[in-house]
Amino acid sequence: MSAPAPEQLALHAAQLRARIAMLDHAYYVLDAPEATDAEYDQLMRALLALEDQHPQLRTADSPTQRVGGAPRADLAPAPHAVAMLSLSNALTDDEAQAFDMRVQAGLGLADPVYCCELKFDGLAISLRYRDGVLERAATRGDGSVGEDVTANVRTIRSLPLRLPGPVPPLLEVRGEVLMFRRDFERLNAHQRAHEAREFANPRNAAAGSLRQLDAAITAQRRLHFFAYSMVQGDGEEDTTTAPDSPTGDPNPNPNMPAVTRAGSQWALLDALQELGLPVCEHRARVQGIAGLRDFYETIAQRRDSLPYEIDGVVFKVDDFQQQRRLGSVARAPRWAVARKFPPSEARTQVLGIDVQVGRTGAITPVARLAPVEVGGVVVSNATLHNEDEVRRKDIRIGDTVIVRRAGDVIPEVLASVPELRPADARAFVMPASCPVCGSAIERGEGEVIARCSGGLICPAQRKQALLHFAGRRALDIDGLGEKLVDQLVDAGLVSHPAGIFALDLPTLQKLDRMGEKSAANLLAAISVARTTTLDRFLYSLGIRHVGETTARDLARHFGSYAALAAATEAELLQVPDVGPVVAQAIRQFLDDARNRAEVEALLGTLQVAAPPPAARSQALGGVSFVLTGTLPTLSRDEAAARIEAAGGKVSSAVSRKTRYVVAGAEAGGKLAKAQELGIAVLDEAGLLALLEQTGGN
DNA sequence: CGTCCTCGAGTTCC
DNA sequence: CTCGAGGACG
Numbered sequence: 001m002s003a004p005a006p007e008q009l010a011l012h013a014a015q016l017r018a019r020i021a022m023l024d025h026a027y028y029v030l031d032a033p034e035a036t037d038a039e040y041d042q043l044m045r046a047l048l049a050l051e052d053q054h055p056q057l058r059t060a061d062s063p064t065q066r067v068g069g070a071p072r073a074d075l076a077p078a079p080h081a082v083a084m085l086s087l088s089n090a091l092t093d094d095e096a097q098a099f100d101m102r103v104q105a106g107l108g109l110a111d112p113v114y115c116c117e118l119k120f121d122g123l124a125i126s127l128r129y130r131d132g133v134l135e136r137a138a139t140r141g142d143g144s145v146g147e148d149v150t151a152n153v154r155t156i157r158s159l160p161l162r163l164p165g166p167v168p169p170l171l172e173v174r175g176e177v178l179m180f181r182r183d184f185e186r187l188n189a190h191q192r193a194h195e196a197r198e199f200a201n202p203r204n205a206a207a208g209s210l211r212q213l214d215a216a217i218t219a220q221r222r223l224h225f226f227a228y229s230m231v232q233g234d235g236e237e238d239t240t241t242a243p244d245s246p247t248g249d250p251n252p253n254p255n256m257p258a259v260t261r262a263g264s265q266w267a268l269l270d271a272l273q274e275l276g277l278p279v280c281e282h283r284a285r286v287q288g289i290a291g292l293r294d295f296y297e298t299i300a301q302r303r304d305s306l307p308y309e310i311d312g313v314v315f316k317v318d319d320f321q322q323q324r325r326l327g328s329v330a331r332a333p334r335w336a337v338a339r340k341f342p343p344s345e346a347r348t349q350v351l352g353i354d355v356q357v358g359r360t361g362a363i364t365p366v367a368r369l370a371p372v373e374v375g376g377v378v379v380s381n382a383t384l385h386n387e388d389e390v391r392r393k394d395i396r397i398g399d400t401v402i403v404r405r406a407g408d409v410i411p412e413v414l415a416s417v418p419e420l421r422p423a424d425a426r427a428f429v430m431p432a433s434c435p436v437c438g439s440a441i442e443r444g445e446g447e448v449i450a451r452c453s454g455g456l457i458c459p460a461q462r463k464q465a466l467l468h469f470a471g472r473r474a475l476d477i478d479g480l481g482e483k484l485v486d487q488l489v490d491a492g493l494v495s496h497p498a499g500i501f502a503l504d505l506p507t508l509q510k511l512d513r514m515g516e517k518s519a520a521n522l523l524a525a526i527s528v529a530r531t532t533t534l535d536r537f538l539y540s541l542g543i544r545h546v547g548e549t550t551a552r553d554l555a556r557h558f559g560s561y562a563a564l565a566a567a568t569e570a571e572l573l574q575v576p577d578v579g580p581v582v583a584q585a586i587r588q589f590l591d592d593a594r595n596r597a598e599v600e601a602l603l604g605t606l607q608v609a610a611p612p613p614a615a616r617s618q619a620l621g622g623v624s625f626v627l628t629g630t631l632p633t634l635s636r637d638e639a640a641a642r643i644e645a646a647g648g649k650v651s652s653a654v655s656r657k658t659r660y661v662v663a664g665a666e667a668g669g670k671l672a673k674a675q676e677l678g679i680a681v682l683d684e685a686g687l688l689a690l691l692e693q694t695g696g697n
Numbered sequence: 698c699g700t701c702c703t704c705g706a707g708t709t710c711c
Numbered sequence: 712c713t714c715g716a717g718g719a720c721g
Binding site for chain 3: 385386409410412447448449545576577578579580581582628652653670
Binding site for chain 2: 358359383544550577
């Protein structure tokens with residue numbers, strides 16, 4: 001085969017570039033992808049291969065030369081008169097301490113004064129005001145040249161387009177553009193509703209919104225801005241003689257604008273604020289390493305309750321003269337450092353997508369991930385919830401994905417990174433039959449969850465049913481966990497709950513790694529579980545839609561299993577919170593012959609006591625509480641029991657009807673919600689005091 | 698009939 | 712903890 005002519009190759013490369021540019025425009029600008037990711041990827045690979053073989057074809061504007069958030073062709077380049085530096089990072093307390101030591105050494109000064117601020121997880125932006133009028137807004141870009149995003153930045157409501165009062169003829173304000181969590185969630189809900197791709201996090205959403213070509217779209221996205229620094233004139237380094245006092249009191253020239261007079265970062269922030277620029281309220285002026293630590297700790301605790309995301313805090317030497325003496329190295333100033341929080345997000349690869357079978361037969365896709373550390377633990381699995389979710393987030397096997405494990409414990413796959421998708425990435429396909437028992441998988445009309453139709457034929461469902469039965473909130477059989485249930489079911493020793501009570505020592509000892517001692521312990525635990533209460537018993541049966549609360553309501557209403565079994569659907573409807581769906585599910589369970597036999601067998605071996613009576617104390621008269629976080633001494637159950645004993649109600653979600661939120665350590669979203677709704681927040685001591693007070697009389 | 702509230706179910710790691 | 716969905720209530 002003969003080599004194609006060079007002109008032909010050049011033409012081919014140009015065609016590929018044009019096609020890719022067109023698809024980029026459709027994807028990033030018009031939000032209307034015109035090709036699948038695989039097609040796009042194929043084009044890109046073809047171009048890369050071509051350029052690799054014929055380097056002379058590689059052009060500076062080739063899409064292959066783009067890295068990450070490279071400037072988009074259609075946004076004008078915006079050079080920075082003074083480079084936008086980044087900050088060096090301190091990832092550990094030791095590194096923060098080293099920074100403080102360097103500053104002390106550089107200044108020959110013990111315990112320097114620092115200005116502490118938040119490190120926003122957004123985009124650095126520079127705003128140029130000429131005679132007080134916003135003239136140009138630019139992204140950081142590579143530090144020396146950014147992108148002109150003036151039209152988009154103008155849509156930020158909190159940003160003054162004209163600065164009042166005396167201002168220098170040319171003033172450049174720097175700060176961060178970010179999206180509040182609330183607006184981010186609203187945006188994603190909107191994207192979801194329009195079947196558009198969701199954003200992985202507020203920062204990506206802010207970046208995407210700011211780089212919109214249509215400023216009308218940016219306007220709808222509700223961006224925010226916080227100012228944190230300033231460059232004067234046309235970029236000459238600030239040489240104004242700063243007043244000796246960092247607060248910048250009496251000034252020789254009172255006509256000079258306050259921003260110009262400021263002799264310290266702290267005073268500058270004040271001055272920016274006076275100009276009507278948004279300045280974040282979370283800042284502090286502190287002394288020495290102890291002060292830096294305090295600020296870091298305080299903010300780390302509040303991190304989750306802030307309305308926007310931050311990835312750390314920033315420490316700056318406060319005094320401008322001192323800053324100048326310290327100077328800059330390479331691309332970062334020596335007088336400032338970013339103390340980062342441990343990352344709560346990480347990228348990793350999807351090795352595969354398996355499905356799990358739950359107690360009710362629910363089929364849940366689970367991503368097997370290349371192990372990655374995020375939020376302090378190594379994550380290797382993450383639920384994908386359901387089929388629709390996988391499709392919506394467009395997560396494929398082989399994809400690189402963003403995983404998050406924030407204040408909450410459960411890792412979540414936020415999004416895939418389409419740029420890093422390999423050509424052989426495979427989409428997830430919901431299997432047609434259960435991987436465990438082979439029964440058909442069905443998904444009801446309008447339902448989100450697909451289910452294995454095998455019922456208790458399915459070993460997976462049987463195992464889950466047994467685990468539920470033995471669970472802490474049901475019969476509470478200590479030691480009967482997943483491993484053991486697996487063994488018992490696989491060995492054919494137990495196939496249904498009543499079978500647990502037929503176990504004996506010789507049978508148990510047939511199992512691997514089951515000595516006499518542990519077997520005896522298990523039998524003792526089973527024996528203890530023979531005595532139970534009606535509410536726990538009803539809950540343990542695993543009737544659909546009957547959870548802990550409904551089981552308790554049923555127990556209280558009917559008083560005995562026999563009474564419940566005799567109830568008609570109409571009678572069931574009399575029970576609080578039982579409607580037609582739940583009543584039917586209960587009736588269906590009771591009418592099934594196998595279930596009846598099972599319950600009969602259980603009742604033959606168990607002693608089921610009448611349910612504990614409802615709280616008699618009316619002290620708290622149905623006041624509604626929500627618990628969140630870890631309390632110092634009480635467990636959550638104990639706290640709930642005490643509240644209920646005093647006649648209060650404990651529910652799981654915060655709403656306007658909630659009177660108190662009891663928050664412990666590492667409280668998450670519920671605390672934030674409580675603050676949002678203005679609901680009283682108690683700590684453990686506050687709760688105990690309240691109980692004491694009301695219970696005492 | 699729509700809105701809000703609550704419950705049930707599934708889930709990760711050590 | 713978060714979702715979906717059932718139930719209560721206006």
